[in-house]
Amino acid sequence: MEKFETFSGIVAAIDRSNIDTDAIIPKQYLKSIKRTGFGVNLFDDWRYLDPGAPGEDNAQRRPSLDFVLNQSPYKHAQVLLARENFACGSSREHAVWALMDFGIKVVIAPSYADIFYNNSFKNGFLPIALSASIVDQLFEEFEQSDDFELDIDLENQCVTNAAGVKMPFEIDEFRKYCLLNGLDDIGLSMQHADQIKNFEQQYYASYPWLGNA
Amino acid sequence: MAGQTLYDKIWAMHQVRQDEAGTGLLYIDRHLVHEVTSPQAFEGLEMAGRSLWRKESILAVPDHNVPTIGLENGITDPVAKLQVDTLDDNCDKYRLTEFKMGDVRQGVVHVIGPEQGATLPGMTVVCGDSHTSTHGAFAALAFGIGTSEVEHVMVTQCLIQKKSKNMRVTIDGAVSEGVTAKDIVLRIIGEIGTAGGTGHTIEFAGEGITNLSMEGRMTLCNMTIEGGARAGLVACDQTTTDYVKGRPFAPREDQWEAALACWEDLHSDDDAVFDREIHIDGASIEPQVTWGTSPEMVTAISNAIPDPATVSDAAKASGMQQALEYMGLEANTPFDQVKIDKVFIGSCTNSRIEDLRAAAKVAEGRKVADSVKLAMVVPGSGLVKQQAEAEGLDEIFTAAGFEWREPGCSMCLAMNEDRLEPGERCASTSNRNFEGRQGQGGRTHLVSPAMASAAAVTGHFIDVRKLT
Ligand code: SF4
Numbered sequence: 263m264e265k266f267e268t269f270s271g272i273v274a275a276i277d278r279s280n281i282d283t284d285a286i287i288p289k290q291y292l293k294s295i296k297r298t299g300f301g302v303n304l305f306d307d308w309r310y311l312d313p314g315a316p317g318e319d320n321a322q323r324r325p326s327l328d329f330v331l332n333q334s335p336y337k338h339a340q341v342l343l344a345r346e347n348f349a350c351g352s353s354r355e356h357a358v359w360a361l362m363d364f365g366i367k368v369v370i371a372p373s374y375a376d377i378f379y380n381n382s383f384k385n386g387f388l389p390i391a392l393s394a395s396i397v398d399q400l401f402e403e404f405e406q407s408d409d410f411e412l413d414i415d416l417e418n419q420c421v422t423n424a425a426g427v428k429m430p431f432e433i434d435e436f437r438k439y440c441l442l443n444g445l446d447d448i449g450l451s452m453q454h455a456d457q458i459k460n461f462e463q464q465y466y467a468s469y470p471w472l473g474n475a
Numbered sequence: 476m477a478g479q480t481l482y483d484k485i486w487a488m489h490q491v492r493q494d495e496a497g498t499g500l501l502y503i504d505r506h507l508v509h510e511v512t513s514p515q516a517f518e519g520l521e522m523a524g525r526s527l528w529r530k531e532s533i534l535a536v537p538d539h540n541v542p543t544i545g546l547e548n549g550i551t552d553p554v555a556k557l558q559v560d561t562l563d564d565n566c567d568k569y570r571l572t573e574f575k576m577g578d579v580r581q582g583v584v585h586v587i588g589p590e591q592g593a594t595l596p597g598m599t600v601v602c603g604d605s606h607t608s609t610h611g612a613f614a615a616l617a618f619g620i621g622t623s624e625v626e627h628v629m630v631t632q633c634l635i636q637k638k639s640k641n642m643r644v645t646i647d648g649a650v651s652e653g654v655t656a657k658d659i660v661l662r663i664i665g666e667i668g669t670a671g672g673t674g675h676t677i678e679f680a681g682e683g684i685t686n687l688s689m690e691g692r693m694t695l696c697n698m699t700i701e702g703g704a705r706a707g708l709v710a711c712d713q714t715t716t717d718y719v720k721g722r723p724f725a726p727r728e729d730q731w732e733a734a735l736a737c738w739e740d741l742h743s744d745d746d747a748v749f750d751r752e753i754h755i756d757g758a759s760i761e762p763q764v765t766w767g768t769s770p771e772m773v774t775a776i777s778n779a780i781p782d783p784a785t786v787s788d789a790a791k792a793s794g795m796q797q798a799l800e801y802m803g804l805e806a807n808t809p810f811d812q813v814k815i816d817k818v819f820i821g822s823c824t825n826s827r828i829e830d831l832r833a834a835a836k837v838a839e840g841r842k843v844a845d846s847v848k849l850a851m852v853v854p855g856s857g858l859v860k861q862q863a864e865a866e867g868l869d870e871i872f873t874a875a876g877f878e879w880r881e882p883g884c885s886m887c888l889a890m891n892e893d894r895l896e897p898g899e900r901c902a903s904t905s906n907r908n909f910e911g912r913q914g915q916g917g918r919t920h921l922v923s924p925a926m927a928s929a930a931a932v933t934g935h936f937i938d939v940r941k942l943t
Pocket residue numbers: 538539583584585604606822823824883884887888905906
């Protein structure tokens with residue numbers, strides 16, 4: 263996993279609450295057995311006027327010009343701004359992969375669905391929760407600007423706008439540590455292999471029927 | 476010290492360690508695997524040169540991509556076929572238990588786990604699928620995980636988890652005749668909202684819940700995720716243990732008494748404290764229908780389509796308006812004037828034998844309305860299908876004009892050929908009415924199996940209790 267570094271990026275905003283993972287990456291693209299290549303189909307139903315299929319040349323499809331990610335400069339957005347309960351629904355980690363493959367590194371929203379929130383950190387992706395009123399303000403700033411940028415600093419847990427207004431955010435210490443150092447959860451858990459083995463011994467002694475092969 | 480909740484108890488049983496920040500390493504008993512969320516996990520562990528910790532914990536099955544007709548031709552979509560083949564190859568390579576296509580035990584992952592006794596009370600159950608919450612019906616802590624976590628469980632048999640908060644939803648008193656588990660859960664989601672359970676594990680309790688069969692409890696827990704909670708739970712009782720007894724993966728006879736003794740404790744203590752409590756009067760629950768593009772956009776069948784103009788919160792009203800436009804609905808229209816194009820009876824929410832019985836009871840002696848283009852019944856597993864055929868349900872359905880299909884996820888998410896065309900309206904027993912869920916531009920209304928069957932035979936939504 264890559265280390266999460268401080269950056270300044272273009273913000274694209276989608277003014278909807280309850281954006282579900284079906285919308286982020288529709289099911290037909292889940293047939294892939296890879297982790298990459300989902301970016302061209304991020305928000306597929308909203309991004310294109312005609313229906314799409316896996317393996318199709320998306321350059322031949324008609325883009326929906328009203329949709330933010332089809333507009334310049336948001337084609338190069340690195341931050342996505344949205345409303346409450348972002349990425350609810352299906353557990354598909356493809357939603358995170360699609361956002362990242364498109365080039366987005368951070369989502370800012372008032373709240374997230376639990377599974378997506380969890381999946382994000384496993385991929386070095388940062389979901390930032392800011393209060394509904396701050397998110398409101400960010401939407402306003404986005405509306406008023408043609409190339410709204412934000413500075414994202416995980417180390418100092420802070421989002422900063424062009425005017426220098428700092429918006430602090432909360433994050434779990436362990437997750438922050440893993441993100442900043444690009445650490446893989448599996449490697450970390452493997453360090454406790456002996457403890458897991460000991461646990462197992464006692465566990466199956468107490469609940470033998472769970473040990474049936 | 477206050478007593479423990481059921482969730483606290485199962486958590487304590489499985490916690491291997493805890494770090495200073497309170498993050499736990501949780502031991503996982505059962506890992507269910509399907510073709511969509513596992514290939515990247517297998518690839519990941521292979522690339523890192525890691526091996527599987529406990530192969531016996533894994534039960535794999537292809538379900539999302541499998542066709543529901545013409546099985547003799549195999550999967551014709553090459554991309555879908557590659558995904559199912561990849562699962563087969565991985566399971567063969569690592570010698571994992573898999574019910575392949577053509578095996579009578581194959582079916583939707585959340586139907587076959589319980590059916591095989593692979594889900595047991597007190598277990599931790601995970602799967603790369605949000606509807607893993609289904610298994611909570613067995614007083615098992617069951618929740619959906621992402622693909623990175625699938626790999627994590629394969630390699631370590633554990634998950635890094637933060638404990639969630641405790642929430643309890645109590646249905647006081649019995650529900651009335653004709654009201655099903657689906658109606659109960661839709662009503663709960665309508666009440667708490669799709670983010671209402673976020674960060675919580677929800678225990679369902681009260682007479683309205685304990686009266687439910689295991690099938691009903693599975694329907695209920697299945698949709699916990701639609702209420703924002705990753706896991707739902709129902710305490711273990713006689714109904715639970717009667718269901719489990721004798722199933723292929725259940726405790727052996729010589730282990731049964733010990734297991735029962737342990738399961739007796741799988742309920743919240745009387746003095747347990749919940750972070751949040753909701754009470755709903757069972758008698759007040761009516762058959763439900765969703766009208767929008769989120770499961771919380773739901774109402775009783777006797778109400779009309781809601782009117783955004785009556786809602787004072789501007790953001791909420793505009794969300795409602797957006798949903799009504801997508802759904803092609805006018806505010807204040809009574810549901811019996813809403814005509815449907817297709818009917819889907821199936822999915823891990825409602826494709827078990829009782830669901831099919833309830834739908835067949837309504838269909839018996841009636842005909843699917845001429846205006847309905849397709850009404851399909853997709854059993855949850857090959858064994859459910861077999862059982863239904865032994866009871867003659869297939870004949871009732873086909874005589875009425877329903878199509879009787881092979882098991883799989885089918886039009887619940889339309890990854891195979893079964894889908895809605897743009898603008899088509901569907902009465903569906905599945906769990907998500909998101910935009911495009913059943914096919915791009917498709918319009919989904921979530922209902923119970925009996926209500927779906929009633930919509931099929933009348934061509935529009937109707938209170939199934941009026942049909943008797
Ligand atoms: S039936 Fe639907 S909800 Fe259930 S596992 Fe399949 S796709 Fe998911």
